[in-house]
Amino acid sequence: MRQKAEAIRDFIIGVRRQIHRYPELGYQEHKTAELIGGMLRDLGIEFRSGLGGTGIVAEFGPGGGARVLLRADMDALPIAEETGLSFSSQIEGCMHACGHDAHVAMVLGAASLLRNESFSGRVRLLFQPAEEGCYDDPDGFSGARRMIGEGVLAGVDAALALHQVPTLTSGTIALNSGAVMAASDIFEIVVRGRAAHAGASPQEGIDAILIASELVLGLQTVVSRQVSPFEVAVLSICTIEGGKAANIIADNVRLTGTIRALNSALQGRVRALVEQRCDALAGLYQTSISFSLLDSIPLTENSEMVVQLARDAVVEILGEEALLEVEPCMGAEDFSFIAGEVPSCLALLGTMPPESGTAPLHSPHMILDEDALPIGAAYLAQTALSLLRPGGLIQADLADDADRGLSG
Known part of the structure; x- marks a missing residue:
């Protein structure tokens, strides 16, 4: 899977840079959603837009098995970028300083990889607005909570998410069971x-x-x-x-x-x-x-069942040396709302630039190592395949797809 991901490296990085140039705040991700929709059409993946305001849900696969969700958040932050990158933000006072542009690119990359794999079941893609806060939502809901209320978890058996971390060694993946974010x-x-x-x-x-x-x-x-x-x-x-x-x-x-x-x-x-x-x-x-x-x-808690399988996937595609276990982070993540509903795993992908030094998340100087992005896409795809594999960790009598699909 690692080699297959490297073969689409330019696609993944290109998507990330397009989104990075034109960041949008929560519940305002209209151009970002349009870009994602175009990419899904190119991949031949059916989708629904306008969920939770600007969110997108897509799904593909033959059915007859489990349903695994891959989630990416889309919103940027009200921060003026000071990185000097050639593809720096063109929107004054707004920047992808948390790496959600990379999250979208890696989930699209994983979808591209999975389209060429054989598996039973379904893969659901969730592109979520407003992770960074509730903004002006009338109920005070962040994007994940808003989309869950609109039924995006119907029929989902497990969920995966990946958060890039520019202070972790590039290409490593940290996986904890239990509490992972505060x-x-x-x-x-x-x-x-x-x-x-x-x-x-x-x-x-x-x-x-x-x-x-x-x-x-x-x-x-x-x-x-x-x-x-x-x-x-x-x-x-x-x-x-x-x-x-x-x-x-x-x-x-x-x-x-x-x-x-x-x-x-x-x-x-x-x-x-x-x-x-x-x-x-x-x-x-x-x-x-x-x-x-x-x-x-709420607290973001990972399922031991899903984490164990995710660890095996990391070792399979990257080797033992790439697998880390770190202390829970005192940052917060609204993936917690998803993890509170279905067995889930939020992993941390190291993206520390090898030469440019380290700036933390939410810094106007935050730069990530784009060479890590194909690794993240490969991890998501491989872990999803492991969850969908016959005899994998998800064991359940599943209803027909007609009863468990996007119609909720």
Whole structure:
């Protein structure tokens, strides 16, 4: 499979560069979806578009077996690119700084490979909008959650996804069972005070900045003093806005931040502790403090069954030396919504450039090693084939395709 993937290297890299030049934010991936649709037509693969807004679902295969889903996210980030690449973003203030352009290219590459393979069952391709957040979705849903609500997992037996990581050695693949990426909350806190003249009559006001300052400091003790050192959690306040003039007591302060945890129960517990602190300070200062979630992503957990098969696929196409096991990442991934519904595996593909140094994900300087992309496509194709192989790990009496197809 590795040699077959190298034979379509130019196709995979060409797709990635086309998408990289014209990045689009979540739920705005119209040109990206048009490009993907054109590629699927060229491959002779039927698809449906407009799911979850701009998402695409495609499917192919003879039927008579399991159904495996390959997922790629499509959205970019509101970051001004500073890589100097010849195919840099042509869209001001927008960049594929997380590598979703590469994810799309690798799934299309895997589809091209699988079209020429013999297998039983079906392969479903999911091109998803809005992984990076819920943007202006009316229900506050990210792309995966939105598409699941529209039935894209109907009949799926297992799901695979791949995330490129420019800080891992290029060509390696990291596979963990259990927790692989953190649960995440993005929250907003609004402290409401009462304005007054700061010099003449400060006693008449309720100082929202003072209260917010106490809150920021107090919240730092939630993890350090109320979470066991044997559990993993992060709580960070990242923005603070308030005040209108240098001599007026502020009547309103807005804070935003994030909670991360490596188990769902801990995520809920830390969230509750934050709300308790808000309520306590509101009572102390006789005012109101509101807490609200702007976005919430569950823990991404890999299935041991699918991971074991994926490990075997890595060894088969790359050898033992390419297989890594790393600590769970405190980043979040909305593939977690898919993994919560069907047995799944999110793998990490090393794409560290060999000579240009390393910039992390979400950096305006993020560059990836394109030589790793055919490896990612080969991994996805080989793992899908292993899942679909008779006698593989997926064992079930499957209904007719007419009952399990894209019509949901």
